[in-house]
Amino acid sequence: MDKKIEIVTILENKFIAKDVCEISFNYSFDVEPGQFVNLYLNSKDKLLPRPISVCRKEGDLLTLVYGVVGKGTEELSSYEKGCKIRVSTPLGQGFYLDQVERGKSAMLIGGGIGIPPLLELSYALLEKGVRVEAVLGFKEQPFLIDDFPCNVHLASDEGTVGFHGNVLDLIKAKGLNADYYFSCGPKAMLKAVAEYFPDVQLSMEERMGCGYGACLGCVCKTKEADGITRKKVCQDGPVFWGRDVVWDE
């Protein structure tokens, strides 16, 4: 009985870019980079939790960054400071950092609303003495880039900031590489990254029911020793090894 749903009071909830919000509240649980929490909405028509990755944890302060992409995140963005919401304890398998060695280098490859989880990861890697650089791609307007405690390469689809093109074009153009690769972003990007860097760790997304492993709503096809299986993104993931993911759905 190590899991529960907490009621937290929102300390801040504000737009940091067009359709991108940052929410923070006090949260006493230990989180690993790559894990997520379930946020439950207050209105009674929308019942299912919204999974949002940990963006930053400092002391007891948890910060999440989410895109306003539908009715639920729209409602979330309307909550004001002081409003209470239900939040789960940390969930899922975060990035695999056990084998990471001091002095080696890591590249974090993020696209759009996939960037937030890489922030907490960058701090964790630096703490382990790993050299970190981030390659971040945006459609247009960038966000969070100044928060990364490392060298950041920027790319944008429209050429509004940094390199004109996607993150992989940028990586190829600059000939960037590292010992470890970590990525989060749109499915098409993750697939391209996994083809280029097969030993990348990917943070995957899938529509969820429960978000804690009870319903099998959120599966991701992966290659295993004994064939292809469907693993739970909310529990076996969200982090998977790029080389294991089967991309046909």
Place this chain on the structure above:
Amino acid sequence: MDKKIEIVTILENKFIAKDVCEISFNYSFDVEPGQFVNLYLNSKDKLLPRPISVCRKEGDLLTLVYGVVGKGTEELSSYEKGCKIRVSTPLGQGFYLDQVERGKSAMLIGGGIGIPPLLELSYALLEKGVRVEAVLGFKEQPFLIDDFPCNVHLASDEGTVGFHGNVLDLIKAKGLNADYYFSCGPKAMLKAVAEYFPDVQLSMEERMGCGYGACLGCVCKTKEADGITRKKVCQDGPVFWGRDVVWDE
């Protein structure tokens, strides 16, 4: 096109007795005593309007008094000052006051949460030069009694205030009578009152769907020249003549 739904801002919403709340807001529409408004809740699980009678209208300030009897009124009682809610323009047939004559006398007979609509009525009658007295019955704790601008006789089931017994017992015991009778309260009380004073005007209640006359959810059986019909409480009522109501449902 004389009807609409307005969004109003709550000016005050407070308990005035156990499980009884008073809510007020600015409202620019003319109301007649006995009319009601539909209040729509903000949470999305409960869709239907809650009909609440006009208790008092002074200038642009509308005051309603409602009992907290179920999930909807419970939610309503939690709304704070400044909260916005949807409210209909005034609905229904109020008390019939056209024929009321100056100098005559009226008795208002109210029970529990049926008392609020009699308050606005008392002012309207006084304005027409009618002498008014009110007979008000409570289970235990009284409310609104000091707001009535007329002589008030009190009764309570438990004998906690005034006469120990129900309003009709009190009327009989004191031999009270008048030229006009008006009543609102629990169905059993209304029935007893109508049997004793057949020309009483009653404000009836029924579970409603639309509350504005479109669905036929809220009917009350009445005697008409051509037999028994089912009239809409929300439109033909809520005020009916005691002698017309058929009490078998």
Place this chain on the structure above:
Amino acid sequence: MDLYFGEGMLSGMNNLDMSVNIAGVKWKNPITTASGTFSVRESGAFYDLSELGALTTKGVSYEEWEGTATPRIAETYGGMLNSIGLQNKGVGPFIEEELPLLKKYDTPIIVNVVGKTIEEYCRVVERLSETDIDMLELNISCPNIKEGGISFGTEPKMAFSLVEKVRKITKKALIVKLSPNVTDITEIARSVEAAGADCLSLINTLLGMRIDVAKRKAVLANRVGGLSGPAIKPVALRMVYEVRRAVNLPIIGMGGIMTGEDAVEFLMAGADAISVGTASLIDPTAPLRIKNELREFMLEYNYKSIKEIELLEE
């Protein structure tokens, strides 16, 4: 999510055609009122009814129906139950009192017809066929009192006989309204198509119940009632989708439509028009609002006509 006005906007909104042709009757737009949730006088007090594609009346029987005892309404999570029992004054008073009011609006009139026997349905249809209403909607969810009270709409053969008989006595456009309380709605749809229906409407309410735990009895005097509202939308949408693939008739879709987006879901599932029911009880101007939201959707996604609104991949 703000609206994106695409090229459609540049060439002007006049380019946008919301009209539909339903079984030979032209509607200005695909929005009508669901039977039993609309009353010309009362709804007309809230907005201009000429704005709608068509006006659908509550059920009309041959003689007066009393309806059921009260309480007739119960609230449920995201929906409601009703057991009005089709209370109405009968076709005579309808023609004399209601129809003249409906005729004042520049909008086609659909009269919903109910009966307890095939003969009763036929008599109502006969009377209405002499008037200048535009379409008939047969509510076949009524119990057939000659067959032990089984609903006409749950038995393909009974539904067929009813529609076949009615078809013979009227030239009016004939909509048949299907019940969702069946194992296979496509079976009923096919049988009423074969019997000569011009159009289908679906869904009517799902049978449901609520209990008052303090009183230890059903909330409705009638115990069970019809469930409607947003709660039932996924079932309604699935049935429209299934029926679209089973018959060629135009379909009027309904069941829990609250917003323009809901309306679009039904149009994409295969409906040619849609009805707004319970939404009107919660927001009396809902049909008009939904029409406007549908128009905004068409502008945003650059649809030029209602017909273009359909699923992409099948």
Place this chain on the structure above:
Amino acid sequence: MDLYFGEGMLSGMNNLDMSVNIAGVKWKNPITTASGTFSVRESGAFYDLSELGALTTKGVSYEEWEGTATPRIAETYGGMLNSIGLQNKGVGPFIEEELPLLKKYDTPIIVNVVGKTIEEYCRVVERLSETDIDMLELNISCPNIKEGGISFGTEPKMAFSLVEKVRKITKKALIVKLSPNVTDITEIARSVEAAGADCLSLINTLLGMRIDVAKRKAVLANRVGGLSGPAIKPVALRMVYEVRRAVNLPIIGMGGIMTGEDAVEFLMAGADAISVGTASLIDPTAPLRIKNELREFMLEYNYKSIKEIELLEE
């Protein structure tokens, strides 16, 4: 509305008996988990599963089932759609990996069984009958691939044959779980009673659909899915009420139960026990909370046993 502690309180809470006997199996209280919404490891991380009346597993097939493609989940107003497609590793891994975990709790175990043919159901039941599980729950909503994919649960004769065959090969208490997607659920209930079922559970999900209007396609990869959650409660309650009057078997009621009050409604409609499904996805400890709310209700209204909770007037 605060709680009123009646005389029951004075004589102590020990007087209150929440236990039920379902087809010969004693449950501590009438609350179980609805199949597919509970997983021993994951749910057990939130609360002590020994607190429940019984634990019901997700569907178990003979060999591994892959389930359907993603997305498998769609949210609806007051409910959700799922098309998990009964993904599971098969009865062998179930017995080896899951069952030992379930046995750790002091609570009867109900295993939900699925199949695509009668033979497949029988093979699963055979394997499970050799174990020390307490009850079997046949999910008869699966499509019968030998009969063109028609669901076993929508055809009384097919349901009868399935239950009859299974009955012959097991002595375990046999629950049959009914599908609500039928014209007359009492017909199916009677036929599985006649075939030897010990208990009925209902309802499974209603078939539903949602469309993503921006993408112009169904939200679910499988297009249609099963609707569950509070939205469907009135339909579920009506079906329990109907089935209670049609058969003598104990009934496990479910469909949208979110609160103790909802549970009471089902008990009053005629259920002997209840399952909590979708509520567990929204609040992982829902079954426990609902148990506690049911206990509070019993104290408030002075019920001494679950059996006393029934409708007053019929």
